[in-house]
Amino acid sequence: MSSSGGSRFDAVDIIRAKRDGGELSDAQVDWAIEAYTAGEIADEQMSALAMAILLNGMSRREISRWTDAMVRSGTRMDWSGVGRPTTDKHSTGGVGDKITLPLAPAVAACGAAVPQLSGRGLGHTGGTLDKLESIPGWRASLSADEMLDVVRGAGAVVCAATEDLAPADKKLYALRDVTGTVEAIPLIASSIMSKKIAEGTGALVLDVKVGSGAFMKDVTSAQELARTMVDLGTDAGVRTVALLTNMATPLGLTVGNALEVRESVDVLAGGGPEDVVELTVTLAREMLSAAGIDGKDPADALRDGSAMDVWRAMVTAQGGDPDAPLPKARESHAVLAPVTGVLTDLDAYRVGVAAWRLGAGRARKEDAVQAAAGVELHAKPGSFVGGGEPLLTLHTDEPERFDRALEILDGAYTIAPSGARPDLPPLVIDRVA
Amino acid sequence: MSSSGGSRFDAVDIIRAKRDGGELSDAQVDWAIEAYTAGEIADEQMSALAMAILLNGMSRREISRWTDAMVRSGTRMDWSGVGRPTTDKHSTGGVGDKITLPLAPAVAACGAAVPQLSGRGLGHTGGTLDKLESIPGWRASLSADEMLDVVRGAGAVVCAATEDLAPADKKLYALRDVTGTVEAIPLIASSIMSKKIAEGTGALVLDVKVGSGAFMKDVTSAQELARTMVDLGTDAGVRTVALLTNMATPLGLTVGNALEVRESVDVLAGGGPEDVVELTVTLAREMLSAAGIDGKDPADALRDGSAMDVWRAMVTAQGGDPDAPLPKARESHAVLAPVTGVLTDLDAYRVGVAAWRLGAGRARKEDAVQAAAGVELHAKPGSFVGGGEPLLTLHTDEPERFDRALEILDGAYTIAPSGARPDLPPLVIDRVA
Numbered sequence: 071m072s073s074s075g076g077s078r079f080d081a082v083d084i085i086r087a088k089r090d091g092g093e094l095s096d097a098q099v100d101w102a103i104e105a106y107t108a109g110e111i112a113d114e115q116m117s118a119l120a121m122a123i124l125l126n127g128m129s130r131r132e133i134s135r136w137t138d139a140m141v142r143s144g145t146r147m148d149w150s151g152v153g154r155p156t157t158d159k160h161s162t163g164g165v166g167d168k169i170t171l172p173l174a175p176a177v178a179a180c181g182a183a184v185p186q187l188s189g190r191g192l193g194h195t196g197g198t199l200d201k202l203e204s205i206p207g208w209r210a211s212l213s214a215d216e217m218l219d220v221v222r223g224a225g226a227v228v229c230a231a232t233e234d235l236a237p238a239d240k241k242l243y244a245l246r247d248v249t250g251t252v253e254a255i256p257l258i259a260s261s262i263m264s265k266k267i268a269e270g271t272g273a274l275v276l277d278v279k280v281g282s283g284a285f286m287k288d289v290t291s292a293q294e295l296a297r298t299m300v301d302l303g304t305d306a307g308v309r310t311v312a313l314l315t316n317m318a319t320p321l322g323l324t325v326g327n328a329l330e331v332r333e334s335v336d337v338l339a340g341g342g343p344e345d346v347v348e349l350t351v352t353l354a355r356e357m358l359s360a361a362g363i364d365g366k367d368p369a370d371a372l373r374d375g376s377a378m379d380v381w382r383a384m385v386t387a388q389g390g391d392p393d394a395p396l397p398k399a400r401e402s403h404a405v406l407a408p409v410t411g412v413l414t415d416l417d418a419y420r421v422g423v424a425a426w427r428l429g430a431g432r433a434r435k436e437d438a439v440q441a442a443a444g445v446e447l448h449a450k451p452g453s454f455v456g457g458g459e460p461l462l463t464l465h466t467d468e469p470e471r472f473d474r475a476l477e478i479l480d481g482a483y484t485i486a487p488s489g490a491r492p493d494l495p496p497l498v499i500d501r502v503a
Numbered sequence: 504m505s506s507s508g509g510s511r512f513d514a515v516d517i518i519r520a521k522r523d524g525g526e527l528s529d530a531q532v533d534w535a536i537e538a539y540t541a542g543e544i545a546d547e548q549m550s551a552l553a554m555a556i557l558l559n560g561m562s563r564r565e566i567s568r569w570t571d572a573m574v575r576s577g578t579r580m581d582w583s584g585v586g587r588p589t590t591d592k593h594s595t596g597g598v599g600d601k602i603t604l605p606l607a608p609a610v611a612a613c614g615a616a617v618p619q620l621s622g623r624g625l626g627h628t629g630g631t632l633d634k635l636e637s638i639p640g641w642r643a644s645l646s647a648d649e650m651l652d653v654v655r656g657a658g659a660v661v662c663a664a665t666e667d668l669a670p671a672d673k674k675l676y677a678l679r680d681v682t683g684t685v686e687a688i689p690l691i692a693s694s695i696m697s698k699k700i701a702e703g704t705g706a707l708v709l710d711v712k713v714g715s716g717a718f719m720k721d722v723t724s725a726q727e728l729a730r731t732m733v734d735l736g737t738d739a740g741v742r743t744v745a746l747l748t749n750m751a752t753p754l755g756l757t758v759g760n761a762l763e764v765r766e767s768v769d770v771l772a773g774g775g776p777e778d779v780v781e782l783t784v785t786l787a788r789e790m791l792s793a794a795g796i797d798g799k800d801p802a803d804a805l806r807d808g809s810a811m812d813v814w815r816a817m818v819t820a821q822g823g824d825p826d827a828p829l830p831k832a833r834e835s836h837a838v839l840a841p842v843t844g845v846l847t848d849l850d851a852y853r854v855g856v857a858a859w860r861l862g863a864g865r866a867r868k869e870d871a872v873q874a875a876a877g878v879e880l881h882a883k884p885g886s887f888v889g890g891g892e893p894l895l896t897l898h899t900d901e902p903e904r905f906d907r908a909l910e911i912l913d914g915a916y917t918i919a920p921s922g923a924r925p926d927l928p929p930l931v932i933d934r935v936a
Binding site for chain 2: 081082085086089112113114115116117118119120121122124125126245248249250251
């Protein structure tokens with residue numbers, strides 16, 4: 071007795087079924103995604119359904135079908151013409167997480183093709199495309215043919231997704247953002263995986279961040295998200311592995327777009343901070359293993375310059391000048407260590423928000439970011455700091471931004487008496503395969 | 504770190520609080536209703552909030568504040584100029600529920616003023632205004648001044664609510680209808696009570712229907728709804744009582760607009776079916792008692808013609824001709840009892856849907872209804888039926904509607920061998936004060 075027109079299903083019936091704890095059939099899921107993409111299910115109906123999913127959950131079959139329907143809402147890319155196994159990485163987002171920049175070249179230097187469709191930052195976490203855009207001339211938007219050319223020539227491409235890649239997810243993601251329905255594991259997992267499956271990679275390594283600077287604050291929910299995504303990848307024929315990695319403190323010594331490119335180039339030149347190198351190599355080995363490639367060690371590719379060669383080719387192919395000087399901020403401000411001792415804690419979330427407030431991030435999708443703004447770290451948890459010495463340096467083009475950045479940094483770190491040995495979590499916390 | 508503009512609250516924060524099982528503050532509730540009415544909270548945000556309320560509930564304080572905020576979204580009517588205590592009744596909706604028609608005049612005849620702002624039917628339950636509109640000339644829409652004149656002159660008015668009566672509820676009700684968020688006791692109770700409180704009645708009797716033809720199918724949820732509404736009325740200074748009454752079978756012997764007006768006039772003339780008379784008198788006594796009026800029995804008002812006098816004055820004051828013949832359907836079709844015996848069951852929901860399909864009801868707010876369509880009952884549960892004799896007569900102007908009405912009536916009744924004594928529920932099941 072519903073008032074639906076001539077369609078096979080009725081939006082209200084589907085909302086009610088999920089609301090009352092039921093499982094949606096494959097046909098109901100397919101119709102919901104199709105009808106929402108086509109505008110036949112209204113935003114207010116989809117948001118009620120998203121809230122019911124958030125509160126009542128979804129079975130593995132439902133999530134898998136939901137993801138598949140989002141993939142089918144657009145085109146699935148095909149890299150078979152590249153002639154090399156494809157492999158990719160996705161991070162759930164962290165502070166100072168520039169790993170893609172040294173990682174994609176290192177993996178390509180070892181014989182895989184890396185077709186990474188990436189995103190921009192929102193809130194306190196940075197976006198890979200924002201970082202790369204601080205390189206003069208570099209452009210994120212490529213056609214499908216251009217992407218293929220870059221991968222063929224350089225071995226890796228990092229660029230923006232085309233409009234027809236999982237359009238249902240694009241629409242749903244924007245809706246979830248304004249309706250308090252972001253924090254649902256079935257919806258997070260299907261959003262990430264629909265894009266990665268549509269991207270067409272044959273193997274995928276997920277870097278699921280855990281800690282204050284991450285979306286997942288505790289190991290248990292990070293494990294659940296990792297397990298859900300690995301299952302989705304497997305169901306879709308993508309060889310998928312997840313690592314849970316520490317995001318209690320920023321990665322490396324820089325947070326901000328150009329600052330992170332500089333640090334990435336250091337890593338590609340065989341140097342750079344220990345944690346960035348370790349995570350790059352660990353993820354690269356997983357990516358190569360998932361793609362069935364052995365015989366070459368990505369740690370060597372960083373040392374012998376072959377990863378740097380891929381980086382230069384990749385940047386150049388996308389219009390960037392790898393030798394051009396990176397933008398520098400007009401103003402900087404040092405935060406001094408108040409006492410001498412051991413830095414036991416430097417909160418990733420607060421540093422991320424500080425970088426955002428300095429201009430490195432955006433609050434709305436349409437906002438611009440500053441290339442040079444951000445935070446430089448002069449110490450990492452576990453290391454010695456001298457009282458009165460710089461602990462952090464803040465960078466921005468707009469000095470009026472310092473106050474609000476300093477406000478969030480108040481209480482962001484702890485310095486214990488010299489000799490203290492803080493109990494620091496490992497960089498890689500768990501592995502889900 | 505939300506991206507809200509300059510407003511005091513952020514819609515996403517409020518949705519999240521309720522989603523995570525929290526209680527909303529008075530200020531949050533006030534802002535949510537104000538901002539939604541003003542269009543600052545979008546439909547997709549309110550529907551996510553409504554789903555979170557449906558699944559996580561609301562405290563008594565929250566429901567009370569939510570109701571009050573909806574009342575304050577418009578004007579609250581003032582009947583102090585009438586010079587008599589005001590009292591009203593609200594039914595949660597049933598099949599054949601024409602009680603308002605004899606009730607308002609009977610109560611007014613006993614000295615109270617009855618200012619009833621009523622609604623139209625949707626789905627299988629009829630609406631009081633639809634019924635009255637089958638009287639030639641009668642109009643539902645009056646200005647506030649006209650309402651006051653009718654109550655002053657006739658003692659009672661039954662008409663449509665003005666646009667500025669709880670506008671937040673109007674908007675929210677339309678949204679809930681398309682987002683699977685109708686069936687939430689806090690939202691049902693606040694919707695009903697915001698309108699009745701804004702109507703300005705001093706006393707209120709709630710007729711909470713229970714059974715297949717009602718919104719509440721079981722006594723427990725009907726009790727919860729009744730208790731919630733009585734609390735809301737009390738919190739708002741309205742003397743409120745609720746009766747739970749049986750809606751397993753239709754009320755009276757008619758279902759349909761003009762058919763029910765005819766039956767109501769029979770009751771006002773001192774006749775009519777026993778159950779309609781009993782419920783009218785019971786509710787009338789509750790309404791008078793809640794208004795603090797004693798000394799006159801509404802059963803007498805039905806017998807001595809004083810209720811009929813009010814009816815005629817009320818209909819006339821709203822442009823209707825109480826002596827005009829009521830519309831008759833062009834076609835009718837008799838459903839014959841297949842065997843001789845005792846009718847033990849006649850399902851209210853199925854009869855309601857049959858009347859709807861014959862044209863008495865509407866699927867969408869903007870649909871028109873047929874004045875003369877509906878179902879006549881020739882027997883009630885507990886009474887004898889002769890095999891081959893008419894059990895029901897179906898009426899419609901469009902004979903192509905008979906098939907689908909007959910379809911839903913298949914299995915709508917049970918006839919037991921003569922001598923069987925069905926266990927029938929009482930008309931009044933419970934009282935909540």
